[in-house]
Amino acid sequence: MATEAITQQGQQMDMLRFATAGSVDDGKSTLIGRLLLDSKAIFEDQLAAVEASSVSKGFDYTDLSLLTDGLRSEREQGITIDVAYRYFATPRRKFIIADTPGHVQYTRNMVTGASTADLGLVLVDARQGLTEQSRRHAVLLSLLRVPHLVLAVNKMDLVDYDQAVFDRIHQEFTSFATKLSIPDLEIIPISALKGDNVVTRSENMPWYQGQSLMHHLENVHVASDRDLVDARFPVQYVIRPKSDKFHDYRGYAGMVAGGVFKPGDEVMALPSGLTTKIAGIDLYDRQIDEAFPPMSVTIRLEDDIDVSRGDMLCRPQNAPTPSQDIDAMVCWMTNEPMRPRQKLAIKHTTRTGRALVKNVQYRMDVNTLHRDQDAGELGLNEIGRVQLRTTVPLLCDPYAKNRTTGSFILIDEATGVTVAAGMIL
CATH class of the missing domain: 3.40.50.300 (P-loop containing nucleotide triphosphate hydrolases)
Incomplete structure (x- = not known):
């Protein structure tokens, strides 16, 4: 005991x-x-x-x-x-x-x-x-x-x-x-x-x-400090056990990024927009009454709707706006500079896609807070404001509101190296 x-x-x-x-x-x-x-x-x-x-x-x-x-x-x-x-x-x-x-x-x-x-x-x-x-x-x-x-x-x-x-x-x-x-x-x-x-x-x-x-x-x-108002649950994995005991079990595993989820709550799956209710929430080997950040849980739904990795569960009346045009502050992390028209892979919560650098609006001097608007690129360790266009809509919030759904990384597709970290404005 x-x-x-x-x-x-x-x-x-x-x-x-x-x-x-x-x-x-x-x-x-x-x-x-x-x-x-x-x-x-x-x-x-x-x-x-x-x-x-x-x-x-x-x-x-x-x-x-x-x-x-x-x-x-x-x-x-x-x-x-x-x-x-x-x-x-x-x-x-x-x-x-x-x-x-x-x-x-x-x-x-x-x-x-x-x-x-x-x-x-x-x-x-x-x-x-x-x-x-x-x-x-x-x-x-x-x-x-x-x-x-x-x-x-x-x-x-x-x-x-x-x-x-x-x-x-x-x-x-x-x-x-x-x-x-x-x-x-x-x-x-x-x-x-x-x-x-x-x-x-x-x-x-x-x-x-x-x-x-x-x-x-x-x-x-x-x-x-955590956002307990805006319910956000990026789905990381769909759990379908291959056993006779759990042959009807279907759960969606992930980490709660915002808000509080309880059994009986109405939720909407994005990007499909389909709605249902939470049947139960599992933590390890037991059911729990509520889930909040940063808990990792499995959510079961009342209806069999189409939900897969990269989708997000949220409230129907309080959903993030899916967007393919992203305005963000970016810290560049590699020797080859970031330039307009560059194509990179993007990872946001559990969702992945590709992104095109539309332009570099300015480079910030982190010592003086001066914004250099003539900078056409970002070098190693430099921070600046950039505009991106993504191939898939990102289910995002401003970084100031939610640090999990407001951040992303950019990856060089050829090498698989993370080249930037971004904060969505």
Whole structure:
């Protein structure tokens, strides 16, 4: 019984996905190492190996960044170059950290890591203050509609925990953030190396009356960030078991992208427009009373209507408008530039088709927010507004309304490589 209770508690705990960003040497890897260490998410042998490595390098402290810079090339260069995902949990919440690189040439990696994040954590070095990189990371997180942002002013121990230094960075960033779409902003002074204000409140900064970083991560409210109004269920797979016991079973599996679905609700299948009611909703081996984002479930319908992969279940009175003309912000991710008249494959939710680049309206400078309307193409790591024409209608919403049904990827058909990520306007 106890095991079952623990399992149920684990399933009920909510999850926070957060992406870290910062310039080189701002201490991202050290901060993540500190969070993992102080939340008891490190095995003793891992810690012993890091301590031994720190001693061999002549450090008089434990280099916590060695816990996270997993690639050998990262350790050699001293910079993070790829998105690394870390998992840990506290008694209150589970966490997935996307450790994203800070370099401008790895913008695509940061977009990848932040695209699914509930919260963005931007680090700045208290000695350096706000840099061009810090501003660029805040702009990208705002562009990706990450609903919560934390600015962690790190290395406060190296400026003698001076309140004036923190206040200056606080005021500068707050005034900059007014130009961006950031619904929730928290600014916390920390020292990742010493542990000040990371998991527990620091005695070295009595002037700071706010919460520690871990307390904020555990308590930030993310449930209401998801769209619970517009019912969206992209069908991923049709389940027809080949067994005598379930020979009449027909279910539609997928992940709920928006709204709440309940047995008895009237739903419409797009693009056919046929309507029916939900007969039942299955989760693993049991039936449930409702499904909401981001649950993966199987929905059974009362009538045998034609529904297949790529179709979408929604409310008859609240359906997305199928569209073949797409206006979107795109981050280009490959060396060969994006040009008008280019043909690419497009994947939107579970639906695939082909897309033609009609034009590039402007290229955005993510440092200054300037729009270059003379740009005829997008190069590697550049972000711009483009117009696409697709071969199949996309069942989409604006990205600002729903990050799942408002996003897509573009794929080079010849190589199968993902060349762009897009946000529908």
